[in-house]
Amino acid sequence: MSAVIADTTKHAKSYLTDGTTIRSWLLTTDHKRIALLYLGSITLFFFIGGIAAALIRYNLIAPRGMIGSAETYNRLFTMHGVVMVWFFLIPAVPVTLGNFLAPLMLGARDLAFPKLNLISWYLYILAGAAALYSLIAGGVDTGWTFYTPLTTAYSKGHVVATIVAIFIAGFSSIATGLNFIISIHTLRAPGMTWYKMPVFLWSLYATSVILVLATPVLGMTLLLLAFERIFHIGVFDPAIGGDPLLFQHLFWFYSHPAVYVMILPGFGVISEIVPAFSNKGLFGYKFVVWSSISIAVISFLVWGHHMFVAGTSLYSALVFSILSFMVAVPSAIKVFNWIGTMHGGSVRFDAPMLYALGFIGLFTLGGLTGLFVAALAADVHLTQTYFVVAHFHYVMVGGMVSAYFAGLHFWWPKITGRIYPEIWGRVGAVIIFFGFNLNFFPQFLLGYYGMPRR
Amino acid sequence: MSEVSSTQEFQYSSPRHQAESAISGMWLFLATEMLFFGPLFLAWIYSRHWNQQGFDAGAQQTELIIGTVNTLVLVTSSLIYTLGVSFIEAGDSRKLIQCCVGAWLLGLVFLWLKFGVEWRHDFERRLFPASDFAIDDPHRDGALLFFVFYFLGTAVHGLHMIVGLILVGWIIFRARRKEFSAGFYTPVSVVGLYWSFVDMVWIVLYPLIYLIGRGA
Ligand SMILES: [Cu+2]
Numbered sequence: 001m002s003a004v005i006a007d008t009t010k011h012a013k014s015y016l017t018d019g020t021t022i023r024s025w026l027l028t029t030d031h032k033r034i035a036l037l038y039l040g041s042i043t044l045f046f047f048i049g050g051i052a053a054a055l056i057r058y059n060l061i062a063p064r065g066m067i068g069s070a071e072t073y074n075r076l077f078t079m080h081g082v083v084m085v086w087f088f089l090i091p092a093v094p095v096t097l098g099n100f101l102a103p104l105m106l107g108a109r110d111l112a113f114p115k116l117n118l119i120s121w122y123l124y125i126l127a128g129a130a131a132l133y134s135l136i137a138g139g140v141d142t143g144w145t146f147y148t149p150l151t152t153a154y155s156k157g158h159v160v161a162t163i164v165a166i167f168i169a170g171f172s173s174i175a176t177g178l179n180f181i182i183s184i185h186t187l188r189a190p191g192m193t194w195y196k197m198p199v200f201l202w203s204l205y206a207t208s209v210i211l212v213l214a215t216p217v218l219g220m221t222l223l224l225l226a227f228e229r230i231f232h233i234g235v236f237d238p239a240i241g242g243d244p245l246l247f248q249h250l251f252w253f254y255s256h257p258a259v260y261v262m263i264l265p266g267f268g269v270i271s272e273i274v275p276a277f278s279n280k281g282l283f284g285y286k287f288v289v290w291s292s293i294s295i296a297v298i299s300f301l302v303w304g305h306h307m308f309v310a311g312t313s314l315y316s317a318l319v320f321s322i323l324s325f326m327v328a329v330p331s332a333i334k335v336f337n338w339i340g341t342m343h344g345g346s347v348r349f350d351a352p353m354l355y356a357l358g359f360i361g362l363f364t365l366g367g368l369t370g371l372f373v374a375a376l377a378a379d380v381h382l383t384q385t386y387f388v389v390a391h392f393h394y395v396m397v398g399g400m401v402s403a404y405f406a407g408l409h410f411w412w413p414k415i416t417g418r419i420y421p422e423i424w425g426r427v428g429a430v431i432i433f434f435g436f437n438l439n440f441f442p443q444f445l446l447g448y449y450g451m452p453r454r
Numbered sequence: 455m456s457e458v459s460s461t462q463e464f465q466y467s468s469p470r471h472q473a474e475s476a477i478s479g480m481w482l483f484l485a486t487e488m489l490f491f492g493p494l495f496l497a498w499i500y501s502r503h504w505n506q507q508g509f510d511a512g513a514q515q516t517e518l519i520i521g522t523v524n525t526l527v528l529v530t531s532s533l534i535y536t537l538g539v540s541f542i543e544a545g546d547s548r549k550l551i552q553c554c555v556g557a558w559l560l561g562l563v564f565l566w567l568k569f570g571v572e573w574r575h576d577f578e579r580r581l582f583p584a585s586d587f588a589i590d591d592p593h594r595d596g597a598l599l600f601f602v603f604y605f606l607g608t609a610v611h612g613l614h615m616i617v618g619l620i621l622v623g624w625i626i627f628r629a630r631r632k633e634f635s636a637g638f639y640t641p642v643s644v645v646g647l648y649w650s651f652v653d654m655v656w657i658v659l660y661p662l663i664y665l666i667g668r669g670a
Contacts, residue, residue, distance in 0.1 A: 109465040112475045178482050186475040187465060212482060216490035224497065227606055233583045234602055235497050240595035241505040250493050 014417060029114035035100035036415070037121050042096065045087035045128060048135075052080035057439075074141035075157060077454070081144030082162060083135075086169045087128055089400055090258060093265035094176055094211075095124075097407045098204050100415060102180060105198045107189025112182040120175035123168055130165035134158040143454070145251060148236040148244045152228040159229050163222045170215045170222075173261075177211030180204050195289070199282060202289045203268025206296040210257045210264070214300070218254035221247065248310060252303035260299040262396055263363075264292060266403030267334055270356050273410050274338045277353035278345030284337045291330030298327050308379045317376055324374035331367050335360060351425025355406030358433040362398025366391060369444065384454075387447025390440050398436050405432070473640040480644045484651045487614075491655055494610070498603045498662055508596010510667035511589055515581055515597075516604070520572045521664040524564050525656065531560035532653045535622070539646050545636035547629055554626045557649065561619050569612060576605075607659050611652070618652050621645045 015032045019025075025033060056076050059065045065073060099117065103110050111117050134140060140157035142150055151159055184205050188197065225247065228234020236247045267288075275282045282288060304312060304320030338360055347353070369391040373379050382388060405428075413419050447453070466472040502509040538553030580588035581601055589597040625645050628634065634642055 103465075112465070113479060114463075114465070174486050178479060178486070181482060182475055182479045185478065186471065212486050213489055216486045216488075217493050220490050220493040223606065223610070224493070227602065231583065231602075233598055235501055235599060240598050241508065242501060242599060243504070246497055246500060250497070253493075 016417070027118075029110070029118050031099050031103050031110050031114065031117060032415075034117050034121055035096050035098075038091065038095040038099060038124070041121075041125060041128065042088055042091055045083050045131075048132075049080055049083035049088055052076050052083065056080060071141060074143075074454070075139035078140045078143050078157070079135055082140070082166070083131065084396075085144055085258075085262075086166050087124075087131060089262040089396055090169075090173060090211075091124065091176070092262075092400065092404050093269060093407060094180065094204060094207055094261075095120075097200075097269065097404075097411060098176075098180065098207075098265065101411065102183060102201060102204060103187070105201050106183060106187050107192060108183065108187035111179045112187055113179050116175050116179055120172045120179070123172035123175065127165045127167075127169035127172060130161055130168060134161035134165065137161065145255070146222075146225060146247075147251075148225065148228070148247045149238070151225060152234060152236060153232075160226055163226050163229075167219055167222050167226075170219050173211045173215050177208035177215075180208040181212060184208075195286065199271040199285060199288055200268040203264050203271070203292045206292040207261050207264045207268075209296050210261050210299060214254045214257040214261075217250060218258075221250040221254065224250075245307070245310060245312070248307050249303070252306045253300075256303040256306065257296075257299040259392075259395070260295055262400050264295060266359065266363075266400045267292060269403045269407035269410070270338060270359050271334070273352050273356045273406055274341050276410070277348045277350060277356070278342045279348075280341055280345035282337070283340035283343075284333075287333050288337050291333045294330045295327060298323060298330070302327060305374055305379075308376060309383050321374055321376050325371065328367060328371055335364055335367075349426070351420070351422060351429055352406045352410035354426055354429035355402050355409065355432075358429060358436075359399055359402040359406060362394050362402060362433070362436065366394025366396075366399055369394065382447060384452055385447035386443040386451045386453050389453050390443035390447060393440050393443075398440070402432065405429070469638065473643075476640050476644055477647070480647045484647060487651060487655075491610075491658075494603070494607055495658060495662070498607070501599050501603070502666070505596030505599055506667070507670075508593045508598075509600045510670040511593035512597035512600030512604070513664065513667040514670075515579070515589065516664050516668075517572050517575065518664050518668065520567050521660060524567050525660050527560050527564050527567070528653050528656050531557045531564070532650050534560070535646055535649050539639070539642055542629075542634050542639040542642055543636060547632060547634055550634065550639075550642065551626055551629045554622055554629065558619060558622045558626065561615060561622065565612065565615055565619075568608060573608075576601075604663055607663070611655055611659060614652050614655065618645075618649050621648060 015030055019028075025037065028034065028037075055067065056073070059067050059073050059076065067073075099111070134157075137158050140155065140159055140162045142155045142157065142159060146159070146163070184197070184201055224235050228236055233240065235242045236244050238244055271282055271288050302320055302324045304316055305324045308317050308321075338356075349357075369387070373382050373388060373391060409420065409425050462469050462472055466475065534553050535557035538550045538557065541549040541553060576582065580586050582605065583598045583601045587594065587598055587601075622645060625642055628641065
């Protein structure tokens with residue numbers, strides 16, 4: 001009897017109070033604590049990237065710029081891109097909500113490799129330190145895409161430090177993705193078949209497949225880039241028979257699938273929240289699941305749409321254009337399933353649901369404008385304009401950031417044991433939705449009328 | 455209740471469950487490694503396609519004998535390690551240690567031949583792609599490109615070798631503390647997969663460096 005009592009008191013301790021020293025946090029292998037470590041660190045980078053974004057907008061107030069030179073402006077938008085892509089959007093949902101929820105949803109006590117999970121956080125911190133160093137030392141002016149020969153021969157920024165940062169961050173992503181895949185394969189609770197898994201796990205799985213298979217390609221590409229930058233001779237250098245376009249192929253082979261790393265976990269979050277606030281089961285579970293998987297697969301086959309005007313052959317451009325259109329099919333299936341879930345349900349408009357609804361609207365707009373730029377003829381006009389900027393911000397910010405906030409609100413009580421003030425949650429969701437549209441919708445028009453993006 | 459052993463982590467239902475997860479984890483990691491080396495090989499073959507004569511001129515300057523000996527050394531090392539795995543499957547920890555030491559020493563021989571001898575020669579003969587590059591026109595440019603791949607490819611492979619040696623050393627260390635038995639040898643298998651993979655990479659690098667274009 002006394003043993004039972006001792007046992008319950010032991011379980012009364014939550015993961016938050018079980019050990020309060022800094023050491024107990026920094027050396028933890030508990031997936032919940034690692035999720036919180038990640039939450040803190042990606043929030044920091046979200047603010048850094050956000051400050052850069054605010055400065056970009058501030059600089060754009062006057063035609064000549066409000067702060068410094070065009071060079072400063074280039075460094076601002078590069079830092080904004082690098083920080084937001086690799087230090088916020090790609091890790092955001094998997095490392096926080098994913099780490100926290102995956103074992104709970106699987107019915108496992110932890111992920112398959114808890115130590116690897118902690119290592120991935122330290123890699124992230126190391127990468128973040130390298131990124132901050134390059135920021136403080138003066139930044140980079142190449143854009144987040146690091147095109148050659150600008151990056152290898154002409155840029156005066158701290159290219160190598162930034163490359164090192166992204167390279168290390170890549171290994172952090174790989175570790176996370178590997179952990180999720182193995183956990184989902186081997187740690188499902190007895191009786192939990194694949195089709196009984198919560199749909200969030202499926203989207204984490206699809207995300208992890210991309211992380212694991214695409215990120216290493218970026219790693220080697222960055223190594224080739226760094227070699228060329230350091231020794232002034234390299235494989236992308238046309239002067240000695242190298243091919244700058246090869247860089248774009250390799251870079252986008254990673255970076256297009258990475259776009260889906262940024263949005264797939266968001267799909268998962270929304271697919272959990274919409275049924276919860278509609279008082280109905282998810283409409284078409286298998287369709288949602290398989291659309292995630294097919295998005296992950298097709299995402300590997302569309303990278304060429306970033307190079308329609310870069311001098312690739314017309315036939316390859318045609319194929320890439322058709323394949324890019326195909327991604328729209330599973331994406332649309334998801335949107336219809338969410339709407340089908342709400343149809344006939346008793347929908348409650350709590351904060352997470354408001355964010356989710358915002359997500360559905362903004363993502364749909366972002367996705368549909370994606371078809372404009374995937375069409376060959378339209379892309380010739382729209383490429384390198386603000387239209388593209390608006391398009392991917394609708395997907396990344398309107399979509400992913402909304403989904404991230406939706407998930408944070410939805411699972412906040414689970415994570416912290418406290419409830420947030422509902423009214424402020426709703427106000428936040430509404431402000432973000434309208435503020436976002438106010439900021440980015442005009443960019444569609446600006447771009448359509450030809451305003452260049454940089 | 456499931457059996458509990460000291461090596462079992464709490465999220466697994468049995469040691470076997472844990473072993474399977476660890477081994478599939480390593481396989482997946484090796485898949486990422488293949489995709490890590492993939493762009494290097496792709497870019498290598500692609501660049502060679504456009505600069506064939508330059509690449510041939512570069513390949514002719516490489517040291518075929520050292521490369522071939524190194525290939526044999528590395529494959530033998532893997533073979534010996536794999537023998538070690540089958541010894542520990544039968545519970546022979548002493549033979550496992552002997553095999554690992556053999557594999558480790560052969561790995562060291564590879565590194566010494568590659569970086570201590572071959573690279574030193576390469577630098578002495580000014581084959582590093584820099585302004586004092588030894589090969590002159592008309593094939594200078596392509597040969598430069600070849601040696602970019604050569605140095606980057608062998609350096610990255612060499613780093614993997616060093617990691618492999620650390621891992622094999624760790625296996626020796628643990629085996630000497632009698633941690634492995636016929637019932638538990640997962641780390642031995644996992645490291646074995648990695649050690650064989652390092653070979654595989656070399657098996658692709660070897661023809662790319664030494665063979666293709668040598669006869670041209
Ligand atoms: Cu794309």
